[in-house]
Amino acid sequence: MQAEATLALSKERTRMTTVNLWKTISQESDYMSSVISKLLFLARSDAGKEQLNFEGVELTELITGLSANIEVLAQDKGIKFDVDAKEELTVNGDKVKLRQLFINILENAVRYTPADGHISVSLVNRN
Numbered sequence: 778m779q780a781e782a783t784l785a786l787s788k789e790r791t792r793m794t795t796v797n798l799w800k801t802i803s804q805e806s807d808y809m810s811s812v813i814s815k816l817l818f819l820a821r822s823d824a825g826k827e828q829l830n831f832e833g834v835e836l837t838e839l840i841t842g843l844s845a846n847i848e849v850l851a852q853d854k855g856i857k858f859d860v861d862a863k864e865e866l867t868v869n870g871d872k873v874k875l876r877q878l879f880i881n882i883l884e885n886a887v888r889y890t891p892a893d894g895h896i897s898v899s900l901v902n903r904n
Contacts, residue, residue: 815881829871837862837900839876844898847883855892862900 790798821827844860851858868875886896 815877829874831869831871833867834870834872834875836866836868836875837864839872840879840898840900843876843879843883847880847887850884850887851890851896854887854890856887856890857895858887858898859896860898862898864900864902866900866902 818827840860840862844858848858883896883898890896
């Protein structure tokens, strides 16, 4: 983010280049805000100050619901994305935190998978 800002200020640029630099700075700022939020959550959890709301969470429904949004991100990068979640799978957990967890994992999968790559998500009950 600092490098982008320094580059933006280093010399005169075209309007389009400046807009692109500011978009990059904005995206990096959003990303850093997300990282900080997650680190604060971990610190509060370690200190026993984070309240979790445990309930039965249907993972198949959760993952299937998230997959539509993630698939759009993957397609934009030319990544094949598929979900194999045929059986119902329920866990005891905090639905909001589990949703954040899976969004983070899937977004990272898209971010770090090369173009024309493949991401596959499977839910399997091992009991």
